[in-house]
Amino acid sequence: MYPTLRPTSQLDRQAALRTDADALAALWRAPDTRCLLLVGGKPVIVSDAARTSSAIRWVSVPDASGMLFDLGLTVPDPQHLAALFLGLEDGTRSAQFALALPPVDAAHSHPLLTPAVDLRSLATQGVLSPGDVSLLGLAKSLADWHGSYGHCAKCGTATASTEGGWRRDCPSCQSASYPRTDPCVIMLISDGDRCIVTREPRFPENMYSLPAGYIEPGEDIEHAVIRETHEELGIRVHDVTYKRSQPWPFPHSLMIGCFATTIETTLKRDPAEIDDARWVTRDELLAMVNNQHPEGIWVPGLHAIANSLIRDWLAATS
């Protein structure tokens, strides 16, 4: 199984419990309840000596509360900003919460808070199980949303977390806000024998991926694929088909992977968005996937939907 960011299969979200304050309070007190910790948005993990395998560092509620007390931080309850109810673990039915803590400087660090490692790095390295990556993606998206929506978008009043961290309420104008997901399209465009790979300025050296962009208000997926491809590459595509999707919690996107075809082969890239765009043959793409391309160019690893779409196309054209 690839360590791709997928909706976690080891968690029963139990959305009905979010509005049941008594049930959440009982879960918070239950002896088998566990918390994962995010420090400044970075998950706390445990690793083997060689750092080749890592996992979420789960902490009991008493241990988490003691650690917060040691740090002089407020001990949360399930309705408090810092405690986010993730759900019940499949199988054990134990409750899982995430605690989103502010960055802690080294002088005030705590053994339970180290190491805190950037989730994108962990996903890229493939050192976490798929379930842990997905769970951390959920927790990080939720925590980032709280960090960005502390004030009401309508009247500017400070909002308060409720429903186990799945809603924020404004005490002034009574409006409610919910965690958001931003849909993006990512597309593999083929002329039958070849497909297009692109490089964005922010990419690591020699890495190419597939063109992508946000869906705009009023668009459907197909229109977004057609518009983005025309804007970025100056070509028109057709036969847009959905292939697969992937949550991408940086900070809260949903990547929607599509195939599309074109008969226009001359690329006119938008230099503001794309450093380079090129057609590659099936053999070239296979070499890029396997890090064997003679020019040293490569594609994102198994954590990324681009990799999955490329493998889908290689399998379909073999």
Ligand SMILES: [Zn+2]
């Ligand atoms: Zn308001």
